[in-house]
Amino acid sequence: MQIFRHLKRLVTDWFLCGMLLATLLAYFFPTFGATGGAMHAEWVVNIGIFVVFFLHGVNLSGEQIRHGLKNIRLHVMVQAFTFGVFPLLWLLSNWLLGSHVPALLMLGFFYLCALPSTISSSVALTGSAKGNVPAAILNASLSSVLGIFLTPLLVSFVVGSGAGGIDLGSTLLDLCLMLLLPLVLGQFLRRWLAGFFGRYKRYTSIIDKLVILLLVYAAFCNSMVSGIWRQQGNGVLLSAAIGSAVLLAIILWATTRTARALKFSSADEVAAVFCASKKSLAAGVPMAALIFGNHPGLGLILLPIMIYHPLQLIVCSILAERYASQHQALASRQEGVLVNAR
Incomplete structure (x- = not known):
């Protein structure tokens, strides 16, 4: 069955297995990766974030982005959902269930909802589903840049700014220095470095994922040292899993209905559904380290996006195959009509 094939792919994905390993290592060796520990996470995190977004800037093709600028309605829909x-949806959920869910987990769900879309998986799945790839590239890239400013702004509405919340001005400055600056620098140097990094793209992707795993490890180390997990219990895992699954199901239904109500072509519908339903773990983990700093509950705040990430890959991979099959069936019918017409 299709679902078992996708689950097998998930189990053999070294990055997802690495996330599980990072949390286990944090459980057994929390002081090593915690702030002030032997790993010097506060330095490793900042250097790693800068490198990751520099590589994103080098690999971002301006030509593909310009080619995707044509469909304004599609872009507005994707960013409006994101x-x-x-x-x-979080506001509604918080109103209905906020008193029954731990506050840090609810904050984690809001952080998930405030994150930008993914780039790599959105584009890859759109391509495999025969969707509008240039539009997917533009929307995913635009979402990542907007997220540098909008994600901390949205978070500040919930946790507040200034004393007791986040220092919005300082946070935006840090995000610009650690995310936007390397992204722009990578774009500027792309002319000279794109060929080199293109030849070794497999290795740059590995560096990207290893940095994320280090950030996950450091975040969970701080949570272990602070005792957050002992206080919350195992029920948060079940709550996070159920909440992530329900959220993904609602968003996939809503994006599909909206795309059809707007009378998008099949290719545009694919791009809209995949870009508007995704949330970026690659951007979410580094940004959380900058927005929340050494917050002892950072591991719990990151839990929803860590569950939502593999879940969206499984479900959207199944959808991509369904879209591709529909596209192939339509192409076969059209070919048959042309043959009969001759």
């Missing part, structure tokens, strides 16, 4: 509909 930074508008997701947070509104």
Whole structure:
């Protein structure tokens, strides 16, 4: 069955297995990766974040982005879902269930809802589903840049700014220095470095994922040292899993219905559904380290996106195959009509 094939792919994905290993290592060796520990996580994290976004800048093709600029309605829909509909769904959920869910986990769900879309998986799945790839590239890239400013702004609405919340001005400055600056620098140097990094793209992707694993490890080490997990219990895992699954199901239904109500072509619908339903773990973990700093509950805040990430890959991979099959069936029917017409 298809579902078992996708689950097998998930189990053999070294990055997802690495996330599980990072949390286990944090459980057994928390002081090593905690702030002030032997790993010097506060330095490793900042250097790693800068490198990751520099590589994103080098690999970002301006030509592909310009080619995807044509469909304004599609772009508006994707960004509206990413930074508008997701947070509104959280507000409704918080009103209905906020008193029954741990506060840090609810904050984690809001952080998930405030994150930008992914780039690599959105584009890859759109391509495999025969969707509008240039539009997917543009929307995923635009979402990542907007997220540098909108994600901390949205978070500040919930946790507040200034004393007791996040220092929005300082956070935006840090995000610009650690995320936007290397992204722009990578774009500027792309002319000279794109060929080199293109030849070794497999290795740059590995570096990207290893940095994320280090950030996950450091975040969970701080949570272990602070005793957050002992206080919350194992029920948070079940709550996070159920909440992530329900959220993904609602968003996939809503994006599909909206794309069809707007009378998008099949290719545009694919791009809209995959880009508007995704949330980026690659951007979410580094940004959390900058937005929340050494917050002892950072591991719990990151839990929803860590569950949502593999879940969206499984479900959207199944959807991509379904879209591709529909596209192939339509192409075969059209070919048959042309043959009969001759």
